[in-house]
Ligand SMILES: Nc1ncnc2c1ncn2[C@@H]1O[C@H](COP(=O)(O)OP(=O)(O)OP(=O)(O)O)[C@@H](O)[C@H]1O
């Protein structure tokens with residue numbers, strides 16, 4: 001039996017809402033065979049590097065090779081890459097693999113404040129990884145840091161930023177407006193020619209940990225299933241919106257996106 005296959009190259013989020021855990025849950029929910037290469041283990045949410053256990057480069061390379069050689073992904077995504085070395089290695093392996101569906105989620109800071117990309121690694125991300133991407137999915141803060149510009153504060157500012165990010169080499173740019181104040185949850189896609197908007201009503205909840213990872217994983221899964229970028233985003237937006245509508249609180253701070261909500265509650 002054949003099944004679409006996807007690989008995530010990202011950090012392990014021990015609390016289960018984000019990172020590798022969100023990605024694999026999302027792949028499974030969308031009936032896509034999931035594989036992982038763990039770049040770092042994140043075991044708390046401190047604002048320092050403490051609780052972040054980076055994996056050796058040879059371990060990361062071995063995991064990626066194992067996924068490529070034993071199964072072979074139809075699409076892959078990157079999440080937390082943390083250091084310049086890991087970004088460089090990942091970019092090289094992606095380019096030499098010839099895989100054509102590459103989703104780059106330029107993860108920088110977790111919802112609870114953990115630093116998931118070292119400041120000095122942003123330049124490496126821009127130089128090596130963004131040009132290798134089919135699509136990049138920055139949030140507003142990540143957009144500002146990549147462009148070294150103010151955080152976009154309106155859909156118009158997001159459109160302008162999407163055009164600027166496109167100059168850095170990815171085929172598609174999707175800026176996520178989850179943190180846009182006093183506005184619907186709007187995301188802006190630029191394909192080099194036209195702008196497309198994906199919008200849903202804002203859910204009044206703080207429990208959105210893992211929303212970005214889940215969204216980019218769902219896009220990756222839909223690309224693995226053979227969908228176009230636009231259709232993949234449309235489906236992924238429906239997936240993440242339900243995951244936020246049915247978020248899980250656990251009664252301790254920011255709770256988790258509900259990865260099972262699309263299966264359980266979509267019509
Ligand atoms: N409160 C909300 N209601 C509805 N949709 C939301 C809400 N918050 C975020 N979204 C949507 O969720 C998706 C993820 O966007 P977001 O901007 O939260 O990414 P992110 O900051 O990278 O997430 P995370 O840091 O949790 O991984 C986008 O489609 C965004 O529009």
Ligand SMILES: Cc1ncc(COP(=O)(O)O)c(N)n1
Pocket residue numbers: 010011012013018019020042079080107109110111112116208209210211212213
């Ligand atoms: C390992 C890892 N990767 C990504 C995120 C971002 O997700 P969020 O911003 O929802 O915490 C995270 N918290 N942990």
